[in-house]
Amino acid sequence: ELKVEQNPLFLSMQEGKNYTIYCNYSTTSDRLYWYRQDPGKSLESLFVLLSNGAVKQEGRLMASLDTKARLSTLHITAAVHDLSATYFCAVAEESNYQLIWGAGTKLIIKP
Amino acid sequence: ETGVTQTPRHLVMGMTNKKSLKCEQHLGHNAMYWYKQSAKKPLELMFVYNFKEQTENNSVPSRFSPECPNSSHLFLHLHTLQPEDSALYLCASSQDSGQGLGTGNTIYFGEGSWLTVV
Numbered sequence: 001e002l003k004v005e006q007n008p009l010f011l012s013m014q015e016g017k018n019y020t021i022y023c024n025y026s027t028t029s030d031r032l033y034w035y036r037q038d039p040g041k042s043l044e045s046l047f048v049l050l051s052n053g054a055v056k057q058e059g060r061l062m063a064s065l066d067t068k069a070r071l072s073t074l075h076i077t078a079a080v081h082d083l084s085a086t087y088f089c090a091v092a093e094e095s096n097y098q099l100i101w102g103a104g105t106k107l108i109i110k111p
Numbered sequence: 112e113t114g115v116t117q118t119p120r121h122l123v124m125g126m127t128n129k130k131s132l133k134c135e136q137h138l139g140h141n142a143m144y145w146y147k148q149s150a151k152k153p154l155e156l157m158f159v160y161n162f163k164e165q166t167e168n169n170s171v172p173s174r175f176s177p178e179c180p181n182s183s184h185l186f187l188h189l190h191t192l193q194p195e196d197s198a199l200y201l202c203a204s205s206q207d208s209g210q211g212l213g214t215g216n217t218i219y220f221g222e223g224s225w226l227t228v229v
Binding site (some may be wrong): 004033035041042043044045048088090096097098099100101102103104 | 115145151152153154155156159167168201203208215220221222223
């Protein structure tokens with residue numbers, strides 16, 4: 001059974017700092033998604049990572065996937081307040097491609 | 112107009128009521144989903160429809176009954192719910208739900224229906 005674990009679950013940081021959110025998963029998969037959710041809003045797709053070594057960047061966010069380590073990272077560079085949100089990773093099961101979701105990382109960036 | 116729209120946005124119902132949540136997608140997708148989002152729990156997949164056929168039912172209690180009349184519309188019929196069913200119910204769609212999802216088709220979410228059972 002595929003399990004997805006995110007850490008940290010809560011992160012408070014200052015603007016201008018760098019930090020990384022980690023997404024570990026328990027069984028083989030090479031399909032991983034990152035989403036963002038603002039309070040009271042829906043989930044917005046950020047990145048889709050489809051192979052080992054995949055790296056994608058959008059603005060101050062960069063996501064990578066290491067399928068051998070079963071690990072994805074979401075790196076935030078020089079954080080700004082607008083990036084405050086909850087970030088979710090989701091991993092596709094190989095058998096049926098159903099997405100299994102992490103618990104989310106609530107990120108608060110203080111001005 | 113957003114790609115996936117849900118109504119109502121907020122719903123309060125008693126345990127003996129019958130109500131329905133509605134979802135409509137304007138993206139031309141073939142797969143639609145219902146998810147439940149509760150506080151402090153991971154997002155839970157409830158149902159998947161692919162080309163109007165139900166392909167996944169993740170052991171959801173029968174008090175939740177989905178209906179998919181066509182690829183653009185999805186309903187969740189609710190009856191005799193319990194207070195612990197209070198949550199945000201999210202509808203989503205993607206190009207398809209099978210191997211296409213595995214190749215990276217993105218799932219697009221609606222803004223959700225906040226359900227409170229009293």
